[in-house]
Each structure stands twice: as C-alpha cells, then as structure tokens.
C-alpha cells in the first residue's frame with residue numbers, strides 16, 4: 001500500500017477523522033563529512049525517501065501520536081516534565097518543546113506517521129522526522145512565521161537536548177531546504193548556501209547499504225566532536241574552520257595523536273568540498289571521484305568512523321573502476337555513496353552483491369539516489 005494511503009487509513013481508524021499531510025526527506029551528502037560542527041562546508045541534497053505524517057489539532061493540550069513502522073503509540077503533554085519514554089516519540093516531543101522555547105505556539109494534536117527512509121543507513125531518518133513535525137507545527141499553529149533556518153535549528157536542538165546526539169546542522173538543513181535536482185553547498189559558519197543543479201550526465205549516484213549498524217556505545221560521534229573542539233581551543237580558534245595544517249603541526253607535540261588525526265581530517269575535508277564544487281562546475285567527474293576516495297580514506301584511517309564492511313565495499317568499488325566512492329554520513333555502519341559511470345553500474349552492483357554476501361552472509365541493499373524536495377505540505 002502507498003505510504004499516504006496507509007497513513008490515512010490508520011488515522012481514520014484511530015481518530016475517526018481526517019488531518020493534513022506533511023512530509024520531509026532523508027538526505028545524502030556528496031562530500032563534506034564531520035565538517036558541519038567544525039564551521040566548515042557540506043554539500044548535501046534531500047532524497048525521494050521521506051517521513052510522512054497526517055496531523056490534526058485536537059483542541060486539547062495533549063499530543064497523541066502513532067508510529068506505523070514501530071507499531072507503537074505515545075501520548076504526552078507539552079511541558080518539559082511530560083517527556084515520553086519511547087525514544088522515537090522524544091523526537092516529536094523535542095520539536096514541540098524547542099518550538100515553544102523559541103516563542104512559538106504548539107497545541108495538542110493527533111498524528112499518525114510512517115516512512116520509507118531506511119533506518120540506520122546514514123540517510124537521516126531522524127532529521128526527516130524532526131523536519132516533518134517542525135514544518136507541520138509551524139504551518140498549523142504559527143502561520144508559517146518561523147523561518148526555515150529556525151526550523152532546521154529546532155530539529156538540531158531536539159537531537160542535542162532530547163536525543164543525546166551533539167550533531168551539526170547538515171541533516172536538518174538538507175531535510176528542510178532540499179530542492180529537486182539540486183545539491184546545496186552550505187557554509188556552516190556563515191550559514192550562506194547555494195543551490196547547485198545536479199544531474200551528472202552519464203553517471204548514476206547509488207548507495208550501497210552494508211545493513212550494518214555498529215553500536216554507538218560510549219557515544220563515538222560526540223567524542224569526535226570533542227576532539228575537534230579541544231584542538232580548536234588549543235589553537236585559540238572557535239572552530240577548526242580557520243585551522244591550517246601548518247597551525248596543526250605547530251601544536252602537534254601538545255595534543256594527543258588521536259586529536260591530531262581527527263583535526264587533520266577536518267582540515268583536509270574542508271578543502272575537498274570546495275574542490276568538488278569547482279570540479280562539478282567544470283564537469284570534471286574524475287576529480288569529484290578522486291576527492292570522494294580521499295574522503296573515505298580520511299574517514300577510515302584518520303577519523304576512524306568506518307568499519308570493515310564499508311572498507312570492503314570501498315575497495316570493491318575501486319576494483320570495479322567506480323569513479324568515486326566513500327562512506328556517507330556519521331559513520332559506524334550504514335552506506336557508501338558511489339558515483340558510477342552508467343555502463344559500469346550493473347557489473348559493479350552484481351559484484352558488490354555477490355562478494356559482500358560471500359564474505360558477510362547477507363547482500364547489501366542498493367538505493368539509486370533521486371534528489372528531491374525537502375519539507376512540505378502535501379495537497
């Protein structure tokens with residue numbers, strides 16, 4: 001059954017009425033990983049996989065929400081002490097609270113939601129969920145008076161304050177601002193952004209999902225961020241945005257080897273985003289691809305957020321002559337993103353399926369990337 005139909009049927013059964021439909025998207029990122037919280041550049045786009053919700057104000061102070069995919073129901077008030085137990089519901093509660101903290105209005109509502117953003121694949125299903133509800137609450141209770149950046153920040157603060165992830169702004173930005181057939185280069189310090197038409201002639205962008213999710217025990221994401229902040233502080237900077245390799249080498253003996261390599265990756269990655277944008281403008285996909293491999297290498301060896309399965313997929317892409325390939329998103333599992341010449345696509349995917357299965361016992365999942373619109377109301 002189609003997503004919308006499924007939601008509509010459940011909403012009618014549970015609440016005996018009809019609401020308004022909203023959706024927001026997952027995202028890919030062509031290049032610029034772990035740079036957002038360092039004041040650097042990112043280059044994401046929204047995709048055609050979404051979280052969709054049907055929502056209606058219910059005239060009370062209570063939110064009642066049902067998740068079709070998790071098959072679970074939550075009910076909560078809108079005060080700080082009303083936080084629900086279920087982690088999935090905390091995303092929605094967080095969005096309501098962060099809207100209220102910013103002076104926005106939120107009243108009770110009923111909602112049913114479902115999605116087709118694969119979970120744990122590094123495609124930001126959580127940002128899609130946050131942006132969908134942030135957009136809806138803005139439309140239903142605030143006459144769309146909250147601007148789009150603030151909607152993205154509402155999602156980001158939800159992660160920080162209600163979900164324990166000290167993330168940057170990239171995912172929520174992409175989910176809110178996404179535009180069909182365009183990637184967006186965002187400067188995460190000035191928040192200036194630019195849309196880049198993206199339809200690489202003769203190439204396909206494809207995700208190969210290892211379907212591996214390594215435990216984020218000990219919160220390695222937050223630890224990476226802490227390393228970067230320590231180095232920036234040592235350099236007397238707010239973020240690593242203005243750091244150079246010369247500056248880093250000058251303090252090498254004062255910082256741990258681990259922090260040194262984390263910062264080295266960030267400094268190099270910052271430049272690669274700019275190089276990729278320039279190469280794209282020139283139609284130079286070989287350079288784009290080389291930068292993607294260099295990012296993978298840095299994420300694997302210096303930033304240490306890859307894993308055996310993703311390194312395996314990256315090696316395989318290289319052997320098959322794939323133009324560019326790298327781990328995408330926060331890391332510790334999930335997908336590789338691959339820029340593949342159309343004539344190589346079938347042989348690459350066939351080999352990835354067979355060889356990955358022979359080694360790890362299951363096939364990877366494959367998703368072709370379609371760059372699409374971000375948060376919206378559905379008619």
Ligand code: GLA
Nearest residue numbers: 033034167168169170329330
């Ligand atoms: C996660 C975070 C983002 C970003 C990426 C890595 O997706 O939510 O803010 O830091 O990891 O680039």
